[in-house]
Amino acid sequence: MKLKNKIKFIYFDLDNTLWDFKKNSVMALERLYDKKIKNLKRGNIDFQTFKNIYEKHNSAMWRAYERQEITPEVLKIKRFEKTIEELQLNEWIKATDLNDVYIHSLPSFPYLMPNAKEILEYLVSQYSLGILSNGFEDTQYRKLQSGGIVKYFDIIITSDQVGCSKPNEGIFxxxxxxxxxxxxEIVYVGDDYKIDILAANKMNIIGILLDPQNKMKEDSIIKIKDLIELKNYL
Known part of the structure; x- marks a missing residue:
């Protein structure tokens, strides 16, 4: 199904759609662990344990943020407070210190999803391109810079900037x-079925789901396993 003649603008989600958040986040957490956790006298906390506990609390805080139950500022600190509490490190380290190291290092890593640059290079001469992302404005912009892809985008929109997050209609x-x-006349490419694709479709925007593992079995939406497959539609 070719959408080419109908479409004028393409928005992309950023994390795990263009910028490989999973890979970059692990590297940032490793740096954080080495700097702040590994050599604590409390000891006996291996990296995998730290990573698993942090990711559990981080995911929960992001879901709360998307439901507009907490602010970005609370999200940043609460995920580390919960991690410290579960690891019983309250006496040894502060959540603000962990967040500062993580937020500073995370966007410095440059790894992109497969064929991200290739598809942007293909699309940029035919369409206007934008970013629509749940995230912190400065952090997301630095990710685009480190990945070498900021030049492709006419518009960069973050939930931090707008004051509401996907799937809220306001940000769309x-x-x-x-x-x-x-x-x-707009396509939105994202990796989350609910907050990206369903939310976009609800606004009459055409959503395209990036689903590398083919986990989503819903046949009523457009799905791709690799970004390069956008050439089949655009």
């Missing part, structure tokens, strides 16, 4: 207005 309404296009 803002993105539609900024694009200068009608919803039916």
């Amino acid at each position: 309404q803002y993105a539609i207005k900024k694009s200068g296009c009608s919803p039916k």
Whole structure:
């Protein structure tokens, strides 16, 4: 199904759609562990344990943020407070210290999803491109810079900037207005079925799900396993 003649603007999610968040985050957590956790006198905490506990609490905090139950500032600190509490490190380290190291190092890593640059190079001469991401404005911009892809985008929108996060209709309404296009002239490419694709479709934006592991069995949406497959539609 070719969408080419209908589409004028393409928005991309950033984390795990263009920028390989999983890989980059592990590297940032390793740096954090080496600097702040590994040599604590409390000891006996291996990296995998630290990583698993942090990721559990980080995921829970992001879900709460997407439901608009907490602010970005609370998210940043609470995920580390919960991690420290579970690891029984309250007397040894502060959540703010962990967050500072993580937030500083995370966007410095450059790894992208397969064929990210290739597909952007292909699309940029045909469409206007934008980023629509749940995240912190400065951090997301630095990720784009470190990955060498900031030059491809006319518009960069973050939930931090808008004041609401996906799947809230407000952030999509803002993105539609900024694009200068009608919803039916916009494609949104993301990796999350609910907060990216269903939310976009609800606004009459065409959602395309990046699903490398083919986990989503829903046949009513457009799915791709690799970004390069966007050539089949655009």
